[in-house]
Amino acid sequence: MIFNPSVGVSVFKRKTQAIAGLSAVIAFFTLSSAVLAADAELIARGKYLAKGADCSACHTNGEAGAAFAGGYAIHSPMGEIYSTNITPSKQYGIGSYTEEQFARAVREGVRPDGGHLYPAMPYPSYSRMTDEDVKALYAYFMNEVPAVDAPAKETKLPFPFSIRASMIGWNLLFLNNERFMPDAGHSAEWNRGKYLVDVLAHCGDCHTPRNLLMASDSSQYLAGGDVGPWHAPNLTSDKVSGIGGWSDEALQSYLLTGKSEHARTSGPMAEAVQHSLQYLTVDDTKAMIAYLRTVAPIRTAGQTAPDFSHGEAATSYDIAATASRRGGTVLTNTMDGADLYEQVCASCHQSSGAGTRDGFYPALIKNTTTGQANATDLVATIVYGVQREVGGHETLMPGFGEKSLVQPLTDTQIASVSNYVLKTFGNASAKVTPQDVATIRAGGPEALLAKLADPKILAAVGIAGLVVIVAVLAAVLRRRPRATA
Ligand code: HEC
Ligand code: HEC
Ligand code: HEC
Structure with a gap:
């Protein structure tokens, strides 16, 4: 070959x-x-x-x-x-x-x-x-x-x-x-937490009050701000007015699931949990909590006890009176707070205000929503209800102020039932007027808008300032919940 x-x-x-x-x-x-x-x-x-x-x-x-x-x-x-x-x-x-x-x-x-x-x-x-x-x-x-x-x-x-x-x-x-610069004097966890709180999750957009030009007031950093018809409470480390008295577990559960022993999330906070916070890793929530622990405490003048400390488990509630109030009545035109509570709220939150044992319907005692001296969130919860979806599970409380209801509660009725709830289960020093309810129903305080119409303010800030104020206000008002039911 x-x-x-x-x-x-x-x-x-x-x-x-x-x-x-x-x-x-x-x-x-x-x-x-x-x-x-x-x-x-x-x-x-x-x-x-x-x-x-x-x-x-x-x-x-x-x-x-x-x-x-x-x-x-x-x-x-x-x-x-x-x-x-x-x-x-x-x-x-x-x-x-x-x-x-x-x-x-x-x-x-x-x-x-x-x-x-x-x-x-x-x-x-x-x-x-x-x-x-x-x-x-x-x-x-x-x-x-x-x-x-x-x-x-x-x-x-x-x-x-x-x-x-x-x-x-x-x-x-x-x-x-300017870009975020880690602070070498603190741990990596603290820096991650600060970055999340200030930049990504922008907690201060709601929890820090704004000045007249609607920019965040840094001297009141995280001391509580208004978001349309809601109030975002104080998140500083103060033990009385802030979250200093919350355990790490309570905070973590609140941020990841919307539920905690002191409060549940509603309104814009429920939206933040639903769309964003529930998806964060446990490490990232821990980092935020570690950072929040170090935020300079700011005490609300006159406050002596934490919002979650009000109301007693064993209320001096007259069960006999309750039964007669309920007595098969359909929603009447009553203006009486106790009657209204029995007819509208007690089926879920119980006559005692203690909620259901499994916690599905929350207790209204020892709850920050009924314990705040500023009853805005209580009224907003009654007007707009609660809607939140976390981990595929929906939590829903109907809004009793929704115009789509056959018989929405009137401003006077909501004020009346709020005052009953505050007096019986929450912060008895807080008071709600029908005018307060009307303001919250209209989407929040109009004070700033009224000021805008003032020629003196207009002259001071000019049209540019006006545009800005209204634009930022718009961002804040966005959080008005959509109608349900
Ligand atoms: C879009 C506005 C908004 C943003 C953003 C926001 N919050 Fe809130 N937050 C609220 C409102 C309004 C409430 C009160 C409503 C309620 O009780 O559910 C609240 C309630 C809370 C509470 C309960 C306080 C109490 O005393 O009951 C905590 C804790 C909290 N927020 C932490 C945070 C943290 C941490 C962030 C950032 C990761 C954040 N929030 C971002 C609006 C907001
Ligand atoms: C159909 C059942 C139902 C009725 C009726 C009802 N609620 Fe609720 N309520 C709920 C549910 C569910 C929640 C949300 C629980 C959660 O967020 O996990 C809630 C939440 C609340 C909260 C917020 C609690 C928190 O921890 O932040 C308040 C305050 C409240 N309700 C007051 C009332 C009042 C006052 C009435 C009557 C006007 C009322 N509710 C009627 C089911 C109900
Ligand atoms: C609180 C509401 C809000 C959030 C949160 C938000 N945006 Fe926006 N974004 C807007 C609005 C409203 C506009 C339009 C503003 C305008 O027309 O002046 C906008 C505009 C933009 C634009 C400009 C697009 C263009 O037309 O040129 C970009 C890019 C953008 N957003 C990206 C993002 C990204 C990325 C995120 C998350 C990191 C984000 N946005 C979060 C409300 C939001």
């Missing part, structure tokens, strides 16, 4: 080519899977951050709306501010944004076309977001969020509120465009 070198060579050549080709392919796959793994990790981190920063709550229009397609209406006295489409749609969303442009929108409130966002988008809190986190968010939105090629409803505020450039002035005054 004649050895044909050319055949041998060519076979050899083909083999080496094949091997070289194969190893190139292997190398390619190993490399790209490493890249993919890095990407996948980045994207997963971005997804987690989007949860932690609650992007979907505002950018998804309810259950029917496509994820992040915008169009969620933020109510404001001058009209609706609609969130925008932040899916990677090139035409209608942020698909053509570079990472830099995305970062500028999220942290500085400026769109690629130079247009300024209203602070209904919480960029003043996000401004301290780290570059790595913005990068991860960008990777998530660009790679994993499905593009929705449909426009979100456009925000059309009437003049002068339509002048977006007026935000420039406000930003100069209040936007601290």
